[in-house]
Amino acid sequence: MSQPVLAQAATQPGQAQAGATPAPQFTLSEGVAVTVNDDLITSYDLRQRMLFLIFTSQIQATPENLPAIQQQALRALVDQQLQSQELERYEVEITDAMIDSEIxxxxxxxxxxxxQMLAAMQQFGIQPSSFREKVRVDMGWGMLVGGRYRDRARVGSDQINAVLERIEDAASRPQWLLGEIYIDAATVGGMDVAMNGARHLVQQLLQGAPFPAVAQQFSSAPSAAAGGDAGWVIEGESPAQVQAALDQMNPGQLSNPIPVDGGVYIVLVRDERTGSVSTMASLRQAGIRLAPGASEAQVAEATATLNRLRDSGLTCDNIVSRANQTPGVVGSELGEANVADLTSPFQEIARSAAVGSVSTPQRSEQGLHLVAMCGRRSASDQIPSREDIERELGSQQLNMLARRYIRDLRNAATIEAPNSDT
Structure with a gap:
C-alpha cells in the first residue's frame, strides 16, 4: 500500500470563487454528445458542465485529467436529464423566484x-442559464425524492438504539474524523481508470484544490453531498486497506489512492482521538450478607433463596421492593457509577450484561447478590443525541433511496453515446 502523504490545508467549498479567473482552454467536437430518451445533450452542454466542475472543485485542467473531467461531467448531465424528465412527468415546478433564493x-x-458569484462564473465561461438549470433540477429532484420516499426513510427507535449501542461499545477505541473520496471503478471504466483518476485528484489536492469541493464533484460515496465529510470513523469499521493507511496517518494528512474491492479511496484525516471515555452503569441489587468464611451450606441456602426470588420475575422496576419483602434479603439502589470504579463481580456485569437483565447469584466478600443491569451510557460529549442520530439516519436512508431511484432510471433509459462512455 502507498504511504500517506501530507496534504496542504483544504478550503471550504466556494471559498475560492474569486473573480478574475480565466476559463481553461480545451476543445470539444461540435454536435450532439449523447441522447437520453431522445433528449439531446450537446457539446455545448458538456463544455458548460466541465467548466462548472473545474470552477467548483478548483482543480487544474490538464491533458492528463481532462478525460476524467469530461467523463464525470457527461455522467452528471445524463443524470440531470433523467431527473429533469421525472420533474416534468410529476409536474414538479420550480419558479424563478425559488431559483433566485437558492442562488x-x-x-x-x-x-x-x-x-458576485454569477459574475465570477461568467468570467470563467459558465453561462447563468446553464447554472440556473442545474439549480432548478437539483431543487426539484430534492423535492420529488422527499415527497416520494420521506415515509420510507422514517427511523425507528430500534435503529437509534443500535447506533447508540455501537457508539458506546466502541467508545474506547481509536477514532478518526475523515474526509473521503471514493472512485467507483464500475462507473469510470475499471480499476486502472479509477486509480489513474485518483492519482490526478491527489495531485490537485496537494496543489491546493479544496477537499470538500473535489469530493462533491468527483466522489461516488454517499458523503459526497456533504463535501466528503465521513464524520468520526471508529477503528475497524473501514475496509482493511483504508484502516492500514489510517494507522500510519496524523491529522492533516492525505492518503495516496487506496485500492479496495470495487474502487479506490482517498482519505483526509482531519482529526483523531483515542476514544477513551468512561462507561457509566446504573445497578440495583438484592443481597444476602455472608461472611467471607461462610460454610458451603450457608452459601447453598442463600443461593436457593436468591434463585427463588429471581425466578419470580424480577425486573429493574421491582427488584428492590421484592427483595425487601423477602426475609433475610436486602434490596438497594447502587445508583450510577463508573464501571472502572466497581469491584468484582459488579464490574463484570456492568461491562457485559444486557440492559434490563438480572444476574444469577454472585459471590463477593460481602455476601451473595442478584444484580440488575438497569442502564449503561458513555460519559462523554462525543455521544450524539437521539435526535441527531435520527436526522443522520433519515438523511442516509433518503440518499440511498435517491441513488437507487436514479440508478433505476438509468437502467430503464435509452442512452446513446457514440463517442463517450456514460
Missing amino acids: ESMAQGSGSSAA
Missing part, C-alpha cells in the same frame, strides 16, 4: 453575493 443562499454560504 443567493449558496452565495452567502461562500461569503459573496449572488451577483
Whole structure:
C-alpha cells in the first residue's frame, strides 16, 4: 500500500470563487454528445458542465485529467436529464423566484453575493442559464425524492438504539474524523481508470484544490453531498486497506489512492482521538450478607433463596421492593457509577450484561447478590443525541433511496453515446 502523504490545508467549498479567473482552454467536437430518451445533450452542454466542475472543485485542467473531467461531467448531465424528465412527468415546478433564493443562499454560504458569484462564473465561461438549470433540477429532484420516499426513510427507535449501542461499545477505541473520496471503478471504466483518476485528484489536492469541493464533484460515496465529510470513523469499521493507511496517518494528512474491492479511496484525516471515555452503569441489587468464611451450606441456602426470588420475575422496576419483602434479603439502589470504579463481580456485569437483565447469584466478600443491569451510557460529549442520530439516519436512508431511484432510471433509459462512455 502507498504511504500517506501530507496534504496542504483544504478550503471550504466556494471559498475560492474569486473573480478574475480565466476559463481553461480545451476543445470539444461540435454536435450532439449523447441522447437520453431522445433528449439531446450537446457539446455545448458538456463544455458548460466541465467548466462548472473545474470552477467548483478548483482543480487544474490538464491533458492528463481532462478525460476524467469530461467523463464525470457527461455522467452528471445524463443524470440531470433523467431527473429533469421525472420533474416534468410529476409536474414538479420550480419558479424563478425559488431559483433566485437558492442562488443567493449558496452565495452567502461562500461569503459573496449572488451577483458576485454569477459574475465570477461568467468570467470563467459558465453561462447563468446553464447554472440556473442545474439549480432548478437539483431543487426539484430534492423535492420529488422527499415527497416520494420521506415515509420510507422514517427511523425507528430500534435503529437509534443500535447506533447508540455501537457508539458506546466502541467508545474506547481509536477514532478518526475523515474526509473521503471514493472512485467507483464500475462507473469510470475499471480499476486502472479509477486509480489513474485518483492519482490526478491527489495531485490537485496537494496543489491546493479544496477537499470538500473535489469530493462533491468527483466522489461516488454517499458523503459526497456533504463535501466528503465521513464524520468520526471508529477503528475497524473501514475496509482493511483504508484502516492500514489510517494507522500510519496524523491529522492533516492525505492518503495516496487506496485500492479496495470495487474502487479506490482517498482519505483526509482531519482529526483523531483515542476514544477513551468512561462507561457509566446504573445497578440495583438484592443481597444476602455472608461472611467471607461462610460454610458451603450457608452459601447453598442463600443461593436457593436468591434463585427463588429471581425466578419470580424480577425486573429493574421491582427488584428492590421484592427483595425487601423477602426475609433475610436486602434490596438497594447502587445508583450510577463508573464501571472502572466497581469491584468484582459488579464490574463484570456492568461491562457485559444486557440492559434490563438480572444476574444469577454472585459471590463477593460481602455476601451473595442478584444484580440488575438497569442502564449503561458513555460519559462523554462525543455521544450524539437521539435526535441527531435520527436526522443522520433519515438523511442516509433518503440518499440511498435517491441513488437507487436514479440508478433505476438509468437502467430503464435509452442512452446513446457514440463517442463517450456514460
